[in-house]
Structure formats: C-alpha cells, structure tokens
Amino acid sequence: MFLRRRRLIATTGLAAASLGLPRIAIGQADQRPSITIAVQQIANSASLEPLREQSNVGQRVFSFLYEPLIMQNLLGKLEAVPGVAESWKRLDERTVEFTLRKGVKFHNGDEMTADDVVFTFSRERMFGPDYDITSNKTLFTSVLIRDSVQGKALPPEVPAVSKRLFPALEKVEAIDKYTVRFTNRTPDVTLEGRLGRMGSDIVSRRAFEEAKTWMDWSRAPVATGPYKVREFVPDQSLMMDAHDDYWGGRPPLKSVRMVVVPEVATRINGLLAGQFDFICDVPPDQIPGIEKNAKFEVLGSTIVNHRLTVFDKNHPRLADPRIRQAFTHAIDRQAIVEALWSGRTRVPAGLQWEFYGPMFVDNWTVPAYDQAKAKQLLKEAGYKGEPIPYRLLNNYYTNQAATAQVLVEMWRQVGLNVPIEMKENWQQIFETNSPRAVRDWSNSAGFNDPISSIVAQHGPQGQQQQVGEWTNEEMNKLSAALEVETDMAKRKAMFARMLVICEREDPAYTVLHQNATFTAKRKDIRWKASPSFAMEFRTVNFATN
Template identity: 80%
Template sequence: MLIHRRNFLIGTGVAAGSLALPRFAIAQGDQRPSITIAVQQISNSASLEPLREQSNVGERTFSFLYEGLIMRNLQGQMEQVPGLATSWKRINERTVELTLRPGVKFHNGDEMTADDVAFTFSRERMFGPDYDITSNKTLFANVMVRDSVQGKALPPEVMAVAKRSWPALEKVEAVDKYTVRFVNRTPDVTMEGRIARYGSEIISRRGYEEAKTWIDWARAPVTTGPYKVRSFSPDQELILDAHEDYWGGRPPLKSVRLVVVPEIASRVNGLFSGQFDFICDMPPDQIPGIEKNAKFEVQGGLIANHRLTVFDKHHPQLVDPRIRQAVTHAIDRQAIVDSLWAGRTRVPAGLQWEFYGPMFVEGWTVPEFNLQKAKDLVKAAGYKGDPIPFRVLNNYYTNQVSTAQILVEMWRQAGLNVQIEMKENWQQIFENNGQRAIRDWSNSAPFTDPISSIVNQHGPNGQQQQTKEWENDEMNRLSVAMETETDMPKRKAMFKRMLEICEREDPAYTVLHQNATFTGKRKDIQWKSAPAFAMDFRGHNFRIA
C-alpha cells in the first residue's frame, strides 16, 4: 500500500511542521557520521562468505567488506578497473599475470601479498582437500567436508560455487611478493572476468587460519574493504566500522549499521522518522510517496540481473516440455512491467545483456505472449488440470508476491492450474520433496560473457542442475565446449543454441523482466547509487550538502 506522508504523520501523532530531518549518529571524538541502512535481508545463509552467499542481498552486503584484484566501476557502467591489482596481462590462452597494489592492508593490519592471493584460491579455502585438479572432480556430499589442513569444515555449497566459478583452475602461484599468475588447465577467454567476478575477492590467509571454525571466519571475515565487521547477528543486524588503513583513503563514515526490516511500510516509515538514513529495495509504487517530501529522494534503476520463473522438469505436470512452453507463452511480460514497475524496467532479449558486446545474440526475444498458442500447447499435451505448485518467498524480490499473483491469473487463462505456495526461506524453495514444480529466481551476469550467466546457473555445474531440477545433454556438451573455445563466432553460435534449448525447446526457465533496484535516502546526502545491488560508501561517494 502506498504510504502518504500525511497519513504517516496522522498515524504517528506527529505534526507536519515538526517533522525533523533524520539525524546521523556522530561518534564521540570523530566528526564522521554513522548511518543506518534498512534492508529486507543481510544474508540468506547467516554468513558473510561470498562463496556461501551467492545472492542479491549478499552482493549489497559484501560491497562494504570485500574487494577483488580486478573490480567493477560502481560509479560508471560496471566496467573492469584496477582494484587490488594495479595491472594485468595475458601470458597465453591459459595464463593471466597480475601486479598487486603495494601497501594494501587487511582489517587485521597485515599487508596483502601474493601469498594471500594464492591462499584465497586454494583447495583449503575454496575447493576442499579432496579436489582433484587434473579431473576437476570433488567428492560432494550433503555433509560438511573436513579440511585436513586447517581443521575447518567446508560447507558443500562453498565447493560447489568454487567449482562453478572456476571449473578449470589449475593453480594460482606467487611469482614474487607483488606478482601472481592464474593458470588454467584449459584455454579460457573469460579468465579476467572470473578474476573480477563476485566470489573471487581476496581474503587474509592469517585471518582465515586463526579462525577456530569455518562459521567463525564466515561471520567475521578479514578482508581489505573500506569497512570491517564489529558484530553480526544473523537475520537482525550487521555493524561495520571504518577500516582506517584502507588503501583507497579514509572511509567517510565512522560506522555503518545494516538492519533487517522485512516490511516495506516499516522501511518507509523509518526513513521519514529518522530511524533509517537509507532504505533499500523500494517498489516503484512507493517512489512518488517518498519524493513528495522535499527532504527525501529515491535513486536507482536497471541492473545486470533478470527476474526468472524456473522449472523443475521432473514434476509430473512439467515433464512434457509443451506445458513449460505454454507457461512461457501465457505471460504478458509488458503488462507486468507497466502495472507493477511503472515502466521503470523492461522486457529484455532473453537471458543476455547488451554489454556482452560481440557475444550478444541480436534479434533474440523472450517467448511471445500468445494466449491461444499457450492453450493449444496445453491441449496437445493432454493436461487434465492437476495442480502445479509455484513456490514463492514473501517479497524477497521487489514486487514478488504481486508478480506471482498476476502470473497465476495469466496461467489460469491458458488452462493451467498453478497454485502459489508461500515459503519462508530458500531451503524450502529448493527442497526436493516431489512437489517442486515452478519457483521464482533471478540471474545476474557478473562479467561480460554468457559463461557468467547461462552456463554459471543453468549449465552442468549450475545451481539448477546441481539441485536436480533440470538437465539437458546438449546444453551440457555446449557448456563444456564453450568454456574452452577461443573462436568468438563459434562461441556465439554455441550461446545462441543454448538460448534455443533453455528458453524454447526444453525450457529450464523463462525471463520475466530485467531487474531494477531503488534506494530511498535523505536528499541532502550526496551519494550515487550503482547500477547493481552493491552499495558504494567510499570517500568519493558520500558527502552531506
């Protein structure tokens, strides 16, 4: 429900003339402000480890803490820029050499060296002690795997993400104190992108080794970012302090508090009352109400993330691909964009982004909205009206519940009996109990190649196949071939064929719309949002007018 300022003031008993600006907390002896940011969640996994928390909310949280050798320009168009490495070069098709930035300090005061970088990508931290480099195989089980070197138990999800991100990494070697080489087992044109991707951030070797358990590490990681962990209460709050020795200059904030506020109305009310300085994940219908007050504004827009509807092809009602095809053709995506997003997002060209450059498949579209075609497919498949479960979270994604309600009505018009099942968490969403059929998801592109998206999430090592929702032999062969192919026209042809399989012939998912994120804030705070979930609070991007 749209919250109007007048109604808010009446409901709280505050006179309009007495509404004060939200006040920053000023730490004694330090004139820098401390801010509070209201988010709908900090981390889904109750950890602060990117290899365990591959999520939209995690990307936002970790932007305060973690940095990579190659970084994304959060104040530009997310292009690659020097980060903890000042430069990099290709040695050959399998090798990239990077020069480290000297003098970078971890949160524990240690200087970052090539040894820390090599350890970050080691079996001990990423792949597990049983990882076989030559065969690229790991013993995966639904139990914690014992790390014999550090005495820590690595969650299987960590190893799965590592293998997905680096399917053919042979080694990362320290050439000297400030030089490292990434060596792949096979040719890979995407190595620079993998180095820059979410999950390849650098950690302190000593910080990791001194942690008693993996979860102790994961809730207080020692990294290089502008802010460091003071305390973390999962599902409640995360308090960060400035990293005073940050290589990028003194952070502009003394501390940052991220607090979990699931309800949109509570986030908006808290902004107006001064309880919060920033509020995240604002639906477009809230923007006019916030901006009617001259003291506040909303920033944000399109990001490199698409909202998807995903299929479990093994559910009895979805085994026939014609039913999944009917689901895709029954969706009027533009109506969702217009009605729920006020035209602030768009229907993209399938699971791809224009920044793929020469790999972008021109002329490709999402399945057309054609209700009659959907009805014909339903009839041809012999569907008898049996229920099809649709698993949904309570607005983890912006407009998630309202989107689900619209989708169910669209599918009903095509003759599909889809029924919403509200779930509390992602574990319940993925639970394979024989009732998994359709679910919500999103898909990001952390670097400018289809490998980062369609292969990363829907290929043989992707989460959809790892959770046994969907598989396709041709898609898997193409995924493996594309990861080693260096001829760009051949790679583009492979990608186009992947789109045909995953979005048309044997649907694994269907794209709904490109995602967008909006942040409410005080208008007198000079701060620029990034074209991503990540939030940038370094020295150049925060000032009070």
C-alpha cells in the same frame, strides 16, 4: 567542490601525521557521520562468505567488505577497473599475471601479499583436501567437506560454488611478493572476468587460519574493503566500522549499520521518521509517496539482473516441454512492467545484456505473449488441469508476491492450475519432501560474457542442475565447449543455440523482466546509486549538505 574538500581533508590528515601528532588526537577530531541502512535481508546463509552467499543481498553487503583483483566501476557502467591488483596482462590463452598494489592492508592490519592471493584460491579454502582438481570431483561425500589442514569443515555449498566459478583452474603461483600468476587447464577468454566477480574476493590467510571454525570465519571475515565487521547477528543486523588504513583513502563514514526490515511499509515509515538514513528495495509504486516529502529522494535504475520463473522438469506434468512452453507464452510481460514497475524497467532480449558486446545475440526475444498458442500446447500435451505448484518467498524480490499473483491469473486464463506455495526461506524452496514444479529466481551477469549467467546458473555446474531440477545433454556439451573456445564468432553461435534450448525447446526458465533496484535516502546526503545491487560508499561517493 566536494572532491576539492575531500583532497584538502586528506592533505590535512597527512600533514598531521607527518608532525607526529598522537593518533588519539586525530581520532577525537573524527567528525565523520554514521548511517543506518534498512534492508530486507543481509545474508540468506547466515554467513558473510561469498563462496557460500552467492545472492543479490550478499552482493550489496560484500561491496563494503571485500575486493577482488579486478573490480567493477560501480559509479560508471560496471566496466573493469584495477582492484587490489594495479595491473594485469595475458601471457597466453591459459595464463594471466597480476601485479599487486603495494601497501594494501587487511582489516587486521596485515599487508596483503601474493601469499594471501594464492591462499584465497587454494584447494584448502575453496574445495577442501578431498577435492580432486584433475577429475573436478569431490572424492569424499558427507554433510560437511573435511578440511584436515585447518581442522575446519567447509559447508558443501562452498566447493559447489567454487567449482562453478573456476571449473578448470590449474594453479595459482606467487612469482614474488607482489606478482601472482593464474594458469587454467584449458584456454579461457573469461579468466579475467572470473577473477573480478563475487567469490574471487581476496582474503587474509592468517585470519582464516586463526579462526576456530569455518562459521567463525564467515561471520567475521577479514578482507581489504573500506569497512570491516564489528558485529554480525544473522537475520537481524550487521555493524561495520571504517577501515581507516584502506588503500583507496579514508572511508567517508565512521560506521555503517545494516538492519533487517522485511516489510516494505516498515522500511518506508522508518525512513520518514528518521530511524533510517537509507532503505533498499523500494517498489516503484511507493516512490511518488516518498518523494512527496521534500526531505527524501529515491535513486535507482535497471541492473544486470533478470527476474525468472524456473521449471523443475522432474514434475510429472512439466516433463513434457510443451507444458513449460505454454507457461512461457501465457505471460504478458509488458503488462507486468507497466502495472507493477510503473514502466521503470523493461522486457529484455532473453537471458542476456547489451554489455556482453560482441557476444550479445541480436534479434532474440523472449517467448511471445500468445494465449492461443499456450492453450494449443496444453491441448497437445493432454493437460487436464492437474495442479502445478509455484514456490516463492514473500517479497525477497521487489514486487515478488504481487508478480506471483499476476502470473497465476495469466496462467489460469490459458487453463493452467498453478497454486501458490509461500515458503519462509530458500531451503524450503528447494526441499524435495513434496513435488517441486515452478519457482521464483533471478540471474545476474557477474561479468560481460554468457559464461557468467546462462552457464553459471543453468549449465552442468549451475545451481539449477546441481539441485536436480533440469538438465539437457546438448546444453551441457555447449557449456563445456563455450568455456574453452576462443573464437568469438563460434562462441556467439554456441550461446545463440543455448538460448534456443533453454528458453524455447526445453525451457529451463523464462525471463520475466530486467530487474531494477531503487534506494530511498535523505535528500541532504549526496550519494550516487550503482547500476547493481552493490552499494558504493568509498571516498568519492558520500557527502552531506
């Protein structure tokens, strides 16, 4: 019934347009609702640029604003579907060609063409002019990477992320106005996946070039998504309006306001009081209380993201892998799932997901909960109870503080002395003014291959190695080999060995549990949650009773 009504509305709108009615008359009849969504954070970097804001919270926001050539089906199982490209084909092991949709409009009214796609992946936007593509290195080092073409300064995180996402992209060519060809320097079976993940979103060349500074651009980006930025106040709010020229149909909402409400209790109280229509990141133990009120419901599920504890092996005590191994064996992960998540998530098979398909390593498990083994490892390593600090934020992740308290107690039971250091932001998490040791993190799979997770985050270009926490020579060689290997059996064997290195022999991290995300909303709103941090508010996923 809802879909039939939407089609009728769309047909009526087309008829009105064909009759030449003034646009203002149509605008005055706009009865679409506006909604407010309370979130714990909008962006960690005070920007809305995916090449800077590679985060869980950013993924949620960007589903409103941006689109890549290939999208994920947010109402399905995140399978690949056409985005702003209507089709694509493999030309060889190094080359993929895309046919663009005609008539796709940017938020500024310009039509998207191959020129915009080429610019999106250009050296000027992703790396800066001082980046040498052949050597995969930045030749000029400073606080900001120069962009002499536009007189803009790229934050150093932008080329770092770009290098991680596209370590061997050779060229992007416009074959004609609606055809673009991507060529890699090396064979890459994951090129389509890379071009569909966050950070590959297509942007307007004209809008980027007209922005006075990179920061101006990043706070009011112009892309092709169903909503566009009206106003962004970092750490406070984001106001978005419907992009009525959206190629996928007129958006169902007139506007969307996101507000930052860090405290869970305040988000819940605001929902119940009618201040918010949706609230994100609801802890499982709060779900029954919300649903006691017949006007509200909570939707959600596990997502392709795992919560991790990450190690800095430069710490004097963590240099010995046996102590890191002891950390991993001291954790009763199932107890965390049952006590803090009410059984609504699970302990996964290490840093992998079943949607990897043929690359999923069967019979792999996280390190066993074994207190005796943990104690023996500490004894063999000569650990004498020296403090090993644990850095975390206050509930950036759902149940973060509660999980940390449980972990510290589990580690204490085997003899580990782990004091909590609560930090205010990610910059403080990574700062080196005092010894780093253990920290909280998570890892998402941007597409259905280990390249998107274990290599992207823990490989030689991954953030853990970029910030100097951990490195392993064999892991780095395997990462480079996995990126160019095309034989799937060989690739799977490489990935299996990576899991052994990173989770058992020389732990870079340990997986705690699969993440899950829960969103509470008014019950009179018909809306479906995605198995992702992203939120879907296109034409077919919003209605009111």
